[in-house]
Amino acid sequence: MIDKTSTVQDAIKNNVNAGDNIFIGGFGHLIPFYLSHELIRQKIQDLTICRSGADILFDQLIASEIVKKVIFGYVGNPTVGLSHSFSRAYKKKSIEIEEWTNQSIIMRLHAARMGVSFIPSKILQIGDKPSNIRHLKQVTCPYTDHKFSAIPALKPDIALIHAQSADKYGNIQMWGIDGDTVEGALASDKIIVSVEKIISNSKIKEAPEKTVIPSHRVSNIIELPWGAYPSYVSGFYSRDDDHYIEYDTTSRDEDKLSSYLKNWVHDARNIQEYKKLIGSTKIKELEEGLCGVKNED
Amino acid sequence: MKIDYREYSPNQRIAIIAASELVGYKSCFVGIGIPSDAACLAKLSVEPELNLIYESGAIGALPLSKSYSTGSPSIAHGADMITDSLSVFSDLQAGRIDVGLLSAAQIDKFGNLNSTVIGDYDEPKIRMVGSGGAHDIACLIPNLIVLMPHDPRRFVDTVDFATSPGSGRDIKKIRDQLNLPEGPSILITDKAKFIMSDEGWLLHSILDSFTFAEATEGLPWSLKPPISCPIETDPAIISALAQINY
Numbered sequence: 108m109i110d111k112t113s114t115v116q117d118a119i120k121n122n123v124n125a126g127d128n129i130f131i132g133g134f135g136h137l138i139p140f141y142l143s144h145e146l147i148r149q150k151i152q153d154l155t156i157c158r159s160g161a162d163i164l165f166d167q168l169i170a171s172e173i174v175k176k177v178i179f180g181y182v183g184n185p186t187v188g189l190s191h192s193f194s195r196a197y198k199k200k201s202i203e204i205e206e207w208t209n210q211s212i213i214m215r216l217h218a219a220r221m222g223v224s225f226i227p228s229k230i231l232q233i234g235d236k237p238s239n240i241r242h243l244k245q246v247t248c249p250y251t252d253h254k255f256s257a258i259p260a261l262k263p264d265i266a267l268i269h270a271q272s273a274d275k276y277g278n279i280q281m282w283g284i285d286g287d288t289v290e291g292a293l294a295s296d297k298i299i300v301s302v303e304k305i306i307s308n309s310k311i312k313e314a315p316e317k318t319v320i321p322s323h324r325v326s327n328i329i330e331l332p333w334g335a336y337p338s339y340v341s342g343f344y345s346r347d348d349d350h351y352i353e354y355d356t357t358s359r360d361e362d363k364l365s366s367y368l369k370n371w372v373h374d375a376r377n378i379q380e381y382k383k384l385i386g387s388t389k390i391k392e393l394e395e396g397l398c399g400v401k402n403e404d
Numbered sequence: 405m406k407i408d409y410r411e412y413s414p415n416q417r418i419a420i421i422a423a424s425e426l427v428g429y430k431s432c433f434v435g436i437g438i439p440s441d442a443a444c445l446a447k448l449s450v451e452p453e454l455n456l457i458y459e460s461g462a463i464g465a466l467p468l469s470k471s472y473s474t475g476s477p478s479i480a481h482g483a484d485m486i487t488d489s490l491s492v493f494s495d496l497q498a499g500r501i502d503v504g505l506l507s508a509a510q511i512d513k514f515g516n517l518n519s520t521v522i523g524d525y526d527e528p529k530i531r532m533v534g535s536g537g538a539h540d541i542a543c544l545i546p547n548l549i550v551l552m553p554h555d556p557r558r559f560v561d562t563v564d565f566a567t568s569p570g571s572g573r574d575i576k577k578i579r580d581q582l583n584l585p586e587g588p589s590i591l592i593t594d595k596a597k598f599i600m601s602d603e604g605w606l607l608h609s610i611l612d613s614f615t616f617a618e619a620t621e622g623l624p625w626s627l628k629p630p631i632s633c634p635i636e637t638d639p640a641i642i643s644a645l646a647q648i649n650y
Contacts, residue, residue, distance in 0.1 A: 133471030134460050134461075134473075134474075134475040134489065135460060135472075135474060135475020135476055135479075136460075136475045136476075136477075136480070150475060158536075159489065159536075160459075160474075162473065179534060180535055180536055180537070181533050181534050181535065181536035181537075182533060182534060183502055183532075183533030183534075185472050185473040185474070186434060186436055186437060186471075186472040186473070187472065189530075189531070189532060189533060190533070193531070194530075194531040197528075197531045198527075198531060206520070206534055206535075207535075208534075208535040208536070208537065208538075208539040208540050209459060209489065209493075209535065209536050209537040209540065210489075210493040210496075210497075210537060210539075210540035211540070213489050213490050214490075214492060214493075217490055228497065228499055229543060229544060229582065229583070230497070230539060230540050230543045230544065231543075232538070232543070232582050233521075233543060233569040233575070233578055233579065233582065234516065234539065234542075234543075234566040234567065234568060234569035234570075235565050235566040235567070236535065236539055236566075236567060239525065240563075245611060253537050253582075253583055254581075254582055274473070280515070282486075283480055283486060284460045284461060284462065284475040284479070284480050285461055285486070285488045285489075286459075286460050286461060286475055286488065286489045287488070287489050287490070289488065290488060290490055291488075292609075298569060310599075339476075339477055341477070341480060346472070346473075346476060346477055348470075348472050351472060396477070397469065397477040397478060397481050398477050398481075398482060399481060403536065
């Protein structure tokens with residue numbers, strides 16, 4: 108078996124090309140902040156980024172001017188408000204968008220995962236959304252004559268995701284809220300995974316039902332504890348809601364946002380620097396916060 | 405016991421009225437915010453059988469601290485089941501989830517909801533978050549209840565963008581042809597309950613403590629006096645409010 112552990116720098120440099128379509132995992136939970144920030148640090152240009160419900164990580168990638176196109180169902184800062192960088196880029200027309208719904212994005216990924224070019228669905232046939240999506244077609248069922256929208260496959264070049272643990276071969280174990288993370292990863296040609304902890308293969312074999320992605324699909328594994336901050340990881344640490352609330356104020360102002368990105372992205376050259384920024388008081392608070400049963404491995 | 409509903413905040417009043425509407429249902433597709441609060445309130449008081457289902461994949465959840473995302477720790481913690489989003493959207497499309505609660509930035513007289521843009525799509529005044537799962541729920545859920553704070557700016561004749569399709573005579577005809585359920589049937593504000601008719605929303609009833617003038621103030625639709633008596637709610641709902649008061 109091949110040892111797929113890597114540094115975050117090499118994993119991104121060796122797998123991501125300018126112009127790639129990248130699925131980014133995390134549905135409130137397990138958002139791969141530190142791993143995806145490496146795209147910004149390496150200034151990889153003209154990216155397409157996609158997922159169903161996207162939060163402030165998308166805002167940061169858009170603000171960093173490395174994104175050409177966004178394919179999404181939702182882009183915002185949940186409960187707090189809008190994605191201000193997305194709104195600015197949309198109004199300036201500096202990004203292209205393909206706007207779907209959460210269900211249709213997930214079905215698009217599922218179609219790619221299943222290796223078919225579309226899946227029929229009852230959604231996207233009524234209201235202003237269908238006419239707003241270029242090239243969306245309707246099909247008639249050959250058995251019932253019922254009309255369905257033909258939801259086209261979305262096959263990303265690469266998926267960046269975060270999970271609890273993996274062995275060095277790339278067997279990924281994940282639990283808690285998944286959303287569309289596994290679906291999007293398995294739909295993609297390549298998968299890069301950051302984890303809280305690298306564990307032994309024998310530990311994986313003790314509970315193979317926790318493995319959600321098998322090693323042969325994974326390109327690289329990087330151990331990045333706290334790499335999902337300010338989102339959370341079940342069994343490890345809770346969500347920093349305050350960070351999300353403060354980000355709303357920060358991201359309204361482009362100068363403030365630049366210094367935020369300098370601190371949290373450009374100057375955070377390794378995960379230890381990132382942890383230093385979070386700070387020991389906050390780390391303790393989030394470790395004690397709500398995040399399910401503590402991981403004992 | 406006479407309840408003075410003015411003692412409660414507008415969002416609490418919406419949750420109070422909505423909780424009563426959930427009696428008899430077994431499963432509810434909810435989003436974060438007022439919909440989640442209302443469903444929790446019903447579960448804690450008048451409908452203990454109700455299973456709360458979030459698009460993140462959490463089923464049988466009961467968040468008792470504030471949740472910012474449908475994937476928040478408070479949603480996952482205490483859930484009976486966590487599956488993936490594809491499964492819950494599949495259940496939704498198969499008609500296996502009874503009722504849904506939605507809110508939006510704008511609503512029109514046929515219950516079309518807008519969470520996409522204020523103004524023109526290409527040159528918007530405000531670019532909002534987009535559909536999320538709202539369009540999907542509005543297309544697919546057999547019973548749809550819309551929850552809106554009584555803010556006249558958000559009530560319009562025709563929405564700037566119909567993210568989530570409404571109902572009424574013309575839309576229902578198209579829904580029938582596509583084998584889709586009938587769409588939004590109830591609208592709840594912090595002062596009243598409205599029901600959908602062929603011609604759009606009708607004022608059904610007003611929350612006790614409020615007047616017709618207050619319940620319709622600034623709404624652009626022509627509304628007749630309520631067809632039913634004032635809304636009074638089960639005191640159990642009011643007692644349970646303290647548990648979701650975060």
